Amino acid sequence: xxxxxxxxxxxxxxxxxxxxxxxxxxxxxxxxxxxxxxxxxxx
Amino acid sequence: xxxxxxxxxxxxxxxxxxxxxxxxxxxxxxxxxxxxxxxxxxxxxxxxxxxxxxxxxxxxxxxxxxxxxxxxxxxxxxxxxxxxxxxxxxxxxxxxxxxxxxxxxxxxxxxxxxxxxxxxxxxxxxxxxxxxxxxxxxxxxxxxxxxxxxxxxxxxxxxxxxxxxxxxxxxxxxxxxxxxxxxxxxxxxxxxxxxxxxxxxxxxxxxxxxxxxxxxxxxxxxxx
Numbered sequence: 001x002x003x004x005x006x007x008x009x010x011x012x013x014x015x016x017x018x019x020x021x022x023x024x025x026x027x028x029x030x031x032x033x034x035x036x037x038x039x040x041x042x043x
Numbered sequence: 044x045x046x047x048x049x050x051x052x053x054x055x056x057x058x059x060x061x062x063x064x065x066x067x068x069x070x071x072x073x074x075x076x077x078x079x080x081x082x083x084x085x086x087x088x089x090x091x092x093x094x095x096x097x098x099x100x101x102x103x104x105x106x107x108x109x110x111x112x113x114x115x116x117x118x119x120x121x122x123x124x125x126x127x128x129x130x131x132x133x134x135x136x137x138x139x140x141x142x143x144x145x146x147x148x149x150x151x152x153x154x155x156x157x158x159x160x161x162x163x164x165x166x167x168x169x170x171x172x173x174x175x176x177x178x179x180x181x182x183x184x185x186x187x188x189x190x191x192x193x194x195x196x197x198x199x200x201x202x203x204x205x206x207x208x209x210x211x212x213x214x215x216x217x218x219x220x221x222x223x224x225x226x227x228x229x230x231x232x233x234x235x236x237x238x239x240x241x242x243x244x245x246x247x248x249x250x251x252x253x254x255x256x257x258x259x260x261x262x263x264x265x266x267x
Contacts, residue, residue, distance in 0.1 A: 001188045003225055007213060014225040018232055025235040030244055035198025036163075039190055 001039055044068050045121055058112065061100045062119045065093060066128045071222040074128040097123070097137045101159055111177075113163060113170055118178040121230035122223025129222055160230075168239045171231045179231070182224055185217040 004015030019040055022031070031037040055155055068089055070082055076084050097120070108116065123130040123138040138159050166174075187193035187210040202208055 001191060002183055002186065002212075002218065003228075005188065005212075006216075010126075011219075011225065014196040017266075018225070018229050021229060025232055025236055025237050025240070027241045027244060030240070032128065034196055039198050 001036075004040075004043055050156050058100065058103050058108075059115075061096055061103065062115050063094050063222070065100070065119045067122055067127075067219040067222045071127065071129045072219050081157065086128075090131070092127070094131070095136065097134060097159065101137065104159065104162055108163070110170060110173060113166075114173040114177055117160065117166065117170070117174050118227055121227040123226075124160075124230050125223075125226040127223055127226065165236075166231075166234055168236060168243055171234060174231055175225065179224065179228055182218045182221050186212060186215065188212065 001015075002013050004019060006012055006015065022036075023040075028037070031040075068086060070077065070086055074086060100120075104116075120138040123134045125135075129184075139161065157262075184193050187203075189202045189204060189212050190199055191197070192199055204211065
């Protein structure tokens with residue numbers, strides 16, 4: 001989230017890649033339970 | 044800044060020393076805007092010699108590594124994956140293990156896919172956790188995201204420190220002094236086995252919920 005919310009485009013782009021990987025490789029119930037899915041949707 | 048020029052003449056024979064020398068100098072984070080010529084020359088020299096250091100590392104990796112050394116190895120080599128002024132096509136290939144052509148260093152010779160990061164096969168969930176906990180978390184923990192609890196990783200009900208904290212998070216960003224840390228994070232997340240992760244998560248939940256002094260099956264003594 002720190003990368004995704006950064007003001008520099010290069011870090012933001014890297015953050016998007018990391019979030020894509022998280023959505024592909026992390027269990028969805030974990031993302032929901034921790035509130036990370038909510039944060040990602042709010043970006 | 045670790046300068047690798049001495050390494051070319053008399054290379055270190057210890058994996059730990061090589062890994063230390065391969066840590067990306069923090070000045071690479073400002074490489075595009077640097078004006079000091081000496082620093083630029085130093086960084087160029089570092090990069091020119093880092094490939095040889097990776098080759099030396101590859102040669103030394105015949106011995107079995109323990110988990111801690113493996114996590115150090117991943118943290119050091121995964122920074123060369125992805126983009127960055129500190130890496131190149133050749134360094135990406137050598138550190139990753141992908142079958143490729145070493146255009147500049149090996150006169151277009153194809154090399155087998157047995158290079159550094161793939162030497163040990165796919166990393167286990169335990170090893171990925173070790174890299175994230177030992178190397179990545181401490182770097183980002185100094186500037187936690189204002190909407191996250193740095194300990195639990197859970198979303199906070201409201202922004203920590205109030206509205207202005209969101210702006211404060213942009214000051215003193217220590218993680219930017221570690222060029223390539225995002226590459227390592229991405230490399231690790233891309234290798235998480237979601238099924239192993241679900242099992243580990245369920246196991247942890249079971250341990251958390253069950254009464255103390257009983258086994259996972261709910262009994263005090265579990266027959267084996």
